Structures are given as C-alpha cells and as structure tokens.
Amino acid sequence: MIKFQSYRKRKSYLQAVIIIILAIVLTVTSPFYIRPLFSAVLYPFQWSAAAVWNGLAGTPAFLAKLANLSKENALLKAENQELKVKQLSFDELKTENNRLRQVLNFNSAYGLRLMPAQVVAKSGSPWFSIVEINKGSKAGIKNNMAVLAEQGLAGKIIEVSLFSSKVLLLNDPESSVAAIDANSRDAGVVAGALPAKLKMKYVGVEGNVKAGDRVITSNLSSLFPPGIPIGVVEKAAKKEHDLFYNIEIKPVVDFLKLEEVYIVL
Amino acid sequence: MILLVYSLIILLVQTVVLPRWAFLGAAPDLILVSVIILSILPAKQKKLYYAAAMGFFQDILLNGAYLNTITKVSVSIIIDTFKDNFIGNEYRSSMLLVLAFTPLVLIAEAAALFFVFDKQIGLFYLIKTIILTTAYNALLAAVLFPVLQKISHE
Numbered sequence: 001m002i003k004f005q006s007y008r009k010r011k012s013y014l015q016a017v018i019i020i021i022l023a024i025v026l027t028v029t030s031p032f033y034i035r036p037l038f039s040a041v042l043y044p045f046q047w048s049a050a051a052v053w054n055g056l057a058g059t060p061a062f063l064a065k066l067a068n069l070s071k072e073n074a075l076l077k078a079e080n081q082e083l084k085v086k087q088l089s090f091d092e093l094k095t096e097n098n099r100l101r102q103v104l105n106f107n108s109a110y111g112l113r114l115m116p117a118q119v120v121a122k123s124g125s126p127w128f129s130i131v132e133i134n135k136g137s138k139a140g141i142k143n144n145m146a147v148l149a150e151q152g153l154a155g156k157i158i159e160v161s162l163f164s165s166k167v168l169l170l171n172d173p174e175s176s177v178a179a180i181d182a183n184s185r186d187a188g189v190v191a192g193a194l195p196a197k198l199k200m201k202y203v204g205v206e207g208n209v210k211a212g213d214r215v216i217t218s219n220l221s222s223l224f225p226p227g228i229p230i231g232v233v234e235k236a237a238k239k240e241h242d243l244f245y246n247i248e249i250k251p252v253v254d255f256l257k258l259e260e261v262y263i264v265l
Numbered sequence: 266m267i268l269l270v271y272s273l274i275i276l277l278v279q280t281v282v283l284p285r286w287a288f289l290g291a292a293p294d295l296i297l298v299s300v301i302i303l304s305i306l307p308a309k310q311k312k313l314y315y316a317a318a319m320g321f322f323q324d325i326l327l328n329g330a331y332l333n334t335i336t337k338v339s340v341s342i343i344i345d346t347f348k349d350n351f352i353g354n355e356y357r358s359s360m361l362l363v364l365a366f367t368p369l370v371l372i373a374e375a376a377a378l379f380f381v382f383d384k385q386i387g388l389f390y391l392i393k394t395i396i397l398t399t400a401y402n403a404l405l406a407a408v409l410f411p412v413l414q415k416i417s418h419e
Contacts (some may be wrong), residue, residue, distance in 0.1 A: 009345075009346065012345060019334065019338045020334075023335045027329065035325055043286070049281040098352075122285075124323070125327055126371070127374060127375060127376075128327050130327060166328070174328070
C-alpha cells in the first residue's frame with residue numbers, strides 16, 4: 001500500500017513537472033494560434049454569460065415595479081406598466097442616441113471611422129488590465145488598432161480571434177503611448193500604472209507641465225490618432241537634480257467600469 | 266461531468282461577473298480557491314489536471330506568461346504532498362490554506378512579472394491587492410467548500 005502511494009505520488013510529481021515545463025515552453029515560444037483558438041472556444045459561453053448577467057442586473061428594479069401592482073386597479077396599473085416599459089425603452093433610446101451623438105462627434109472632430117463593441121469579459125487578474133470585446137477578425141479587427149471609450153483613449157487591440165478580440169487597456173503597465181501636454185505642448189510617453197492611474201514619462205524638467213493640464217495623444221504616435229484625450233495632470237513634480245518630471249495623470253476613461261468601446265478602423 | 270459544469274460556471278463567473286465587482290482593483294480568484302479546496306478533499310477526480318486546465322483557461326484571457334497554469338499546478342501538488350500531515354477538520358484546513366496560499370501565489374506572480382517580464386507593479390498596490398484578494402478568497406472559500414465537498418463525493 002505504501003509502495004503504491006509512493007508510486008502514485010512520484011507519478012503526480014512527474015505530471016506536474018511536465019505541465020509546468022509545457023507552460024514555460026508556451027510562455028517562451030508564445031505560439032500565435034493558442035490563445036485565439038481557445039478564446040474562440042470560450043467566447044460563446046462568455047457571450048451568453050455576459051448577456052444573462054446584463055439581463056439579471058436589470059431584473060431587481062423591474063421586479064420591484066411589478067410588486068407594486070394591486071388587484072383593484074389592475075387595468076390602470078397594466079396601462080401604467082405599459083407606459084413604464086415605453087419609458088424604459090425611450091430612456092434606452094435616449095441613452096443610445098446620446099452615445100451615438102458622442103461617437104458622431106468623435107467622427108467629425110477627429111475624422112475617424114469607428115466600430116462600436118461591447119466588453120464581454122475582463123482578465124480577472126490584478127496584474128493585467130485586459131478586456132475581451134465582442135468584435136474579432138470576422139468584423140475586420142486587426143492587431144494594434146486603437147480603441148477609444150466615449151471620453152477618450154482606452155487602449156489597443158493585442159490579440160484577435162474570429163469573433164472576439166483582446167484589448168490592452170491604457171492603465172496596464174505594458175501600455176505606452178506618445179502624448180503631449182495640450183497647454184504647454186511638452187511631449188512625453190504616457191504609461192499605465194495599476195489599478196487605474198497613468199504616468200507621463202520623459203518630459204524634461206525644462207518643460208512647463210502643471211496640474212490641471214489636459215494630456216492628449218501626440219502626432220508622433222504611429223498607432224493612435226493625434227489629439228485624443230488621455231487624462232488630466234494630477235501631479236507634476238520636479239526635483240533639483242532630476243532630468244525628467246514626475247507626472248501623474250488622472251485618466252479620462254474609467255477603466256474599471258468600461259462596458260462599451262469604439263475601435264478605430 | 267458535474268465537475269466540468271462547475272468548472273465552466275466558475276470560469277465564467279471569474280471572467281464575466283467578478284471583474285465587475287472588483288473592489289479597488291482587486292477581485293477574488295475563485296479558481297485558486299477551488300483548486301485548494303479540491304486538493305484537500307479526498308476526491309476521486311484528477312485534481313492535477315483540473316488545476317492545470319483551469320489555470321490554462323484563466324491564462325487564455327491574459328497576455329504573455331502562463332503563470333496561472335504554473336501556480337495552480339504547483340499549489341495542487343504541494344497540497345497533495347503535504348495533505349496527510351493535516352489532521353482533522355477539512356473545512357478548517359481549506360480556510361487556512363486559502364489564507365496561506367493566496368498571498369504566496371500573488372507574490373510569486375508579481376515577482377515573476379517584475380523580474381522576468383519587467384512589468385512594473387507598485388509596492389502599495391501589491392500590498393493592497395494581497396490583503397483584499399485574501400479576504401475576498403477566504404469569504405468565497407466558506408461558500409464554495411460545501412459545494413465542492415458534494416462534488417468530490419460524486
């Protein structure tokens with residue numbers, strides 16, 4: 001019995017070592033098809049779960065309204081309910097109208113062709129800021145396309161599968177974008193800092209960056225269109241012997257609550 | 266079969282629902298909690314493969330390293346090696362192991378990302394994430410334990 005247990009354990013160790021070596025090999029070689037392939041397998045489940053979750057999130061308010069119905073004035077209440085439903089759909093249309101208006105503004109202001117997409121899933125790891133959206137290669141999405149939110153720059157596409165894509169958000173430490181201070185025109189590189197901050201690097205101390213200045217994408221960037229809002233300078237400090245400013249930026253986009261994005265085509 | 270359904274639900278809750286409930290950027294790791302509890306329970310299922318598959322699918326949503334696969338398999342094999350030394354209450358052992366392994370796994374992941382992949386992670390953010398995620402995981406372990414206990418008997 002002891003011999004069998006020892007054999008079983010040795011077999012488990014061997015299996016664990018093989019799996020860990022495989023994971024390291026996958027990390028080092030990073031075959032381009034593995035993640036898109038499994039993402040495509042997982043996507044229908046995620047899409048369904050997101051749809052169910054979004055539906056459930058709106059249900060309690062709806063049920064609370066139904067609970068107020070009384071039998072005496074059923075007809076009146078039914079009519080009332082109908083009006084409420086109409087009101088709800090009107091509100092939804094109004095919200096959508098506002099959103100589309102903002103997209104149109106984006107289009108006219110920056111001359112961009114945008115494709116709206118919904119956030120389906122998020123990375124769930126505290127060390128990454130990545131979301132999965134419901135548009136993939138079938139919709140014409142390609143790697144490195146810029147992704148905007150209603151308020152400004154959100155990130156870029158880093159991986160595309162058939163029906164979905166992954167977006168590396170700007171607050172991920174691996175993100176970086178050429179940017180300028182809209183007031184002083186000082187140029188630098190904006191990089192992510194978890195959980196939801198940004199830092200502007202390589203701005204020389206001879207510059208004139210101040211708290212409250214708007215930071216926008218620069219025309220030096222090959223990936224992002226120029227002039228897209230990134231954030232507002234929260235802190236700009238320079239010490240005596242420093243070469244560069246220490247700049248903290250409050251992003252205009254709320255990365256933790258991102259639900260809808262627009263891909264620049 | 267029931268473990269497969271449970272795994273799919275957990276994976277979807279982890280990636281679709283929980284990120285929307287993240288508190289100060291920290292969300293619980295249901296998969297780590299499940300791996301720990303299943304490893305301590307006398308289940309018939311292949312726990313190592315479960316840990317590997319769940320870690321792998323978690324990694325599919327990320328970028329770069331397959332860290333979750335490595336950490337989940339390591340946690341599963343470590344618990345399997347030493348679990349005979351845990352005498353007594355399985356529930357208490359699971360809770361203790363969740364409290365012990367959550368910070369260890371987070372530190373290991375952060376260290377790997379920092380030293381190998383040069384990913385900048387602030388010390389304050391690291392400490393805050395460890396505290397919040399550990400608390401979150403412990404709470405969810407209490408909820409998941411009876412479910413997994415039932416599944417392990419199937």
